[in-house]
Amino acid sequence: xxxxKGMRYNKRPTMxxxxxxxxxxxxxxxxxxxxxxxxxxxxxxxAEPSLLGLLALSAxxxxxxxxxxxxxxxxxxxxxxxxxAIQPGHRGQGIWLTAPAAVVFHKYGLVEARxxxxxxxxxxxxxxxxxxxxxxxDNTIVGWPWVRGTFGWVEPTAWSVIALNVCGxxxxxxxxxxxxxxxxxxIPSGGWNYGNPGLNDRELLPFWDTTGLTLVALGGLPxxxxxxxxxxxxxxxxxxxxxxxxLAWAALGLEAxxxxxxxxxxxxxxxxxxxxxxxxxxxxxxxxxxxxSGRKVFTS
Amino acid sequence: MKRRDFLKGAAVLADTAAxxxxxxGGTQMTPAPCPVTxxxxxxxxxxxxxxxxxxxSADGLALxxxxxxxxxxxxxxHPERPINTNPAVIAHVAHACxxxxxxxxxxxxxxxxxxxPWFSVLNPGLRxxxxxxxxxxxxxxxxxxxxxxxGRLTRLPAFYLARPVAEADVVISLPKMxxxxxxxxxxxxxxxxxxxxxxYYGWPKNLLHWNGVKESILDLARTVRVHYNIVDGVVGxxxxxxxxxxxxxxxxxxxxxxxxxxxxxxxxxxxxxPRKVLYLVQAGQFLPGLRPEDxxxxxxxxxxxxxxxxxxxxxxxMRGGPFF
Numbered sequence: 001x002x003x004x005k006g007m008r009y010n011k012r013p014t015m016x017x018x019x020x021x022x023x024x025x026x027x028x029x030x031x032x033x034x035x036x037x038x039x040x041x042x043x044x045x046x047a048e049p050s051l052l053g054l055l056a057l058s059a060x061x062x063x064x065x066x067x068x069x070x071x072x073x074x075x076x077x078x079x080x081x082x083x084x085a086i087q088p089g090h091r092g093q094g095i096w097l098t099a100p101a102a103v104v105f106h107k108y109g110l111v112e113a114r115x116x117x118x119x120x121x122x123x124x125x126x127x128x129x130x131x132x133x134x135x136x137x138d139n140t141i142v143g144w145p146w147v148r149g150t151f152g153w154v155e156p157t158a159w160s161v162i163a164l165n166v167c168g169x170x171x172x173x174x175x176x177x178x179x180x181x182x183x184x185x186x187i188p189s190g191g192w193n194y195g196n197p198g199l200n201d202r203e204l205l206p207f208w209d210t211t212g213l214t215l216v217a218l219g220g221l222p223x224x225x226x227x228x229x230x231x232x233x234x235x236x237x238x239x240x241x242x243x244x245x246x247l248a249w250a251a252l253g254l255e256a257x258x259x260x261x262x263x264x265x266x267x268x269x270x271x272x273x274x275x276x277x278x279x280x281x282x283x284x285x286x287x288x289x290x291x292x293s294g295r296k297v298f299t300s
Numbered sequence: 301m302k303r304r305d306f307l308k309g310a311a312v313l314a315d316t317a318a319x320x321x322x323x324x325g326g327t328q329m330t331p332a333p334c335p336v337t338x339x340x341x342x343x344x345x346x347x348x349x350x351x352x353x354x355x356x357s358a359d360g361l362a363l364x365x366x367x368x369x370x371x372x373x374x375x376x377x378h379p380e381r382p383i384n385t386n387p388a389v390i391a392h393v394a395h396a397c398x399x400x401x402x403x404x405x406x407x408x409x410x411x412x413x414x415x416x417p418w419f420s421v422l423n424p425g426l427r428x429x430x431x432x433x434x435x436x437x438x439x440x441x442x443x444x445x446x447x448x449x450x451g452r453l454t455r456l457p458a459f460y461l462a463r464p465v466a467e468a469d470v471v472i473s474l475p476k477m478x479x480x481x482x483x484x485x486x487x488x489x490x491x492x493x494x495x496x497x498x499x500y501y502g503w504p505k506n507l508l509h510w511n512g513v514k515e516s517i518l519d520l521a522r523t524v525r526v527h528y529n530i531v532d533g534v535v536g537x538x539x540x541x542x543x544x545x546x547x548x549x550x551x552x553x554x555x556x557x558x559x560x561x562x563x564x565x566x567x568x569x570x571x572x573x574p575r576k577v578l579y580l581v582q583a584g585q586f587l588p589g590l591r592p593e594d595x596x597x598x599x600x601x602x603x604x605x606x607x608x609x610x611x612x613x614x615x616x617x618m619r620g621g622p623f624f
Contacts, residue, residue, distance in 0.1 A: 039438075040437075040441070043442050044443045046441070046443075048441075086499055086500070090444070093460065093499075096502070127510070145506070146501070146502025146506060147501065147502050147507045149510065150502065150506040150507055150509075150510050151509075153506065155415070155503070193376075193413065194413050194414075199481075200540065202544060204544075205376065207414060208416075209415060209416050210415075245416040279436065283441070
C-alpha cells in the first residue's frame with residue numbers, strides 16, 4: 001500500500017492491506033447500484049456515509065476505479081452555491097456536509113468543486129446570542145451551524161476547521177475563530193459534547209465521538225496543553241468506549257495527538273468485524289476503517 | 301388494586317373501545333371525556349406487558365396487522381440520572397403490541413443530543429431484551445418525508461419527518477416524566493421533537509429552538525399523528541430536567557390515546573397545574589384533555605401517585621393542587 005499525496009503512515013502499528021481488505025469489501029458492498037451509500041443497509045443513499053466512505057477508500061488505498069461512481073454521485077450533490085445536499089431529493093438541507101465534502105474533493109483532486117465548497121464554508125457563519133451567566137461558554141464566538149440561521153455547534157465547527165486545515169487554509173481567520181470556538185466549548189475536566197460545556201455551574205457530560213472529532217480538528221495546536229484534559233480523558237477511558245462510532249473517533253482523536261490507542265483499536269476491529277448488517281451505521285463503519293488504516297486523512 | 305382485578309376492569313373497559321373512534325385518534329375536539337389509565341409499576345422489574353396490552357385494547361387501539369412505531373425518549377445517557385425512557389418500559393410496550401397482533405413493531409428515535417445511536421435505540425442492552433421481531437431504528441440518520449406544517453405557529457412551512465414515522469400505521473409515544481428547564485415539564489407533546497432526523501435539524505435540534513420551542517411543540521402536535529401515549533413515570537426526573545435533574549420515583553405508567561390528556565394528568569401527578577403550563581394551555585385550543593373534567597381516569601387511584609416534583613424557581617408558579 002503506497003502513500004498518496006497528502007497522506008502518510010502514522011507511527012503507530014496499522015493493519016496490513018490484507019487485514020483491511022475484508023472491511024473494504026464490506027464497505028464497497030454497501031454502495032448502491034444507483035450511486036451513494038445509505039446510512040444503514042436497506043436505506044436510501046445519503047451524503048455523509050458516502051463522503052466518509054470515499055475517505056475510507058482513499059485511506060485504504062483502494063483502486064481509483066472503485067471510488068469513481070461514488071465520487072460522481074457525491075459531486076452531483078453539490079449545489080450551485082457550493083454547499084452540499086443530504087441527498088438529491090433534499091437539495092436545500094445538509095449545509096453542514098459541505099465541510100467534509102471539501103475534504104473529499106481535496107483528497108480526490110476535484111479542485112473546482114473543492115474551492116466552491118470552501119467558498120461556501122468560509123462564508124457560512126453561525127448566529128450568536130448574548131452571553132448567559134448560567135451557561136459556561138462565550139456565545140459571541142462565531143462557529144458553524146448545522147442549519148443556516150442557527151447557533152454554532154461543536155461538530156459542524158470541528159468539520160469546518162478540519163476542512164480548512166486539510167485544504168491549506170488553517171491560517172484563515174475563520175479557522176482561527178473556529179479553533180477558539182472549540183476550545184471555548186471544551187468541558188473543563190475534558191472532552192466535548194454537542195456544544196455546551198456546562199450549565200448552572202455544573203459540567204455536562206462529554207461524548208466520545210465529538211471529543212475524538214474535535215481533537216482531530218485541534219491536532220497540531222501550538223498550545224497542546226489546552227486540550228490535554230480531553231486527550232487524557234480519551235486515553236484513560238479506552239476500555240469504557242463501547243460503540244463503533246465512539247471507538248472510531250476516539251482512535252482518530254488520539255492519533256491526531258500522537259497517541260497510540262491499542263485498546264481502542266483492538267475493540268474497534270472487533271466491533272467492525274462482529275457488527276451485523278442490522279444496525280450497521282455505514283458512516284461509523286467508514287470512520288472506523290479510516291482509523292484502522294493508520295493514515296492521517298485529516299491533515300494537509 | 302390487584303393485577304387480576306385490574307385486568308378484569310380492563311376487560312370491562314373494552315366496551316368503551318369507541319373512545320378512539322369518537323375522538324378521531326386525538327386529533328379533534330370532542331365533548332366525550334378522554335380515557336387516561338394509571339398503571340401501578342413500583343419498579344422496572346415488574347412485567348406489565350399483559351396489563352399494557354389490556355389497557356391499549358380497552359382504549360380501542362386496534363393493532364392487528366398494523367405497522368407500529370414506538371417513539372421513546374432518548375436524549376443522552378448518564379450513569380445515574382434517569383434521562384431516558386426505561387428500556388423495560390419500551391420492551392413491555394413492544395411486546396404488548398405483538399400480543400395484540402401487530403404485524404411489525406419498530407422502536408425508533410431521533411435522539412436530541414447524541415448522534416451515536418449506541419446510546420439510544422441501538423444500544424445492545426435494549427436490543428437484548430426485545431423480542432427478535434422488534435426492529436430498532438435510528439431515526440436521526442435516514443430518509444425523511446416532507447409533511448406540511450399544519451400549525452404554522454413557527455415560520456417552518458413543512459417538517460422533515462422521519463420516514464418510518466410517516467409510514468407507520470400506528471405511532472405510540474413513550475416519553476419520560478420529567479421537568480424541563482425551558483418549558484417546565486416535558487411529556488408526550490415535547491417527545492415529538494424526536495420524530496425529526498438530526499441530519500435535517502442538527503444536534504440539538506436548534507432550528508426548532510430558533511423558531512420557538514413552544515411554537516414548535518404545538519406545530520408538531522398538529523402535524524404528527526400519534527395514536528397512543530404511555531408516560532414512563534416509574535422513575536421520573538425532578539429539578540433541573542430534562543438531563544441535569546435527579547431521580548423521582550413515582551411508580552406509575554400513564555396511558556391514553558390522547559396526548560394532551562396524558563400530559564395534563566401526568567402534570568397533575570407531578571404537582572403542576574396543566575392550566576398554568578403555557579404550551580399545554582395552547583394545545584388545549586385544538587386537543588382534548590386539558591381540564592380535569594375532560595379526562596376519565598381509570599385504573600389506580602391517582603392519589604396513590606400524586607406528588608410534588610422539585611423544579612427550578614422559574615416554574616414554581618406552575619405548581620398547584622391537590623388535584624385528586
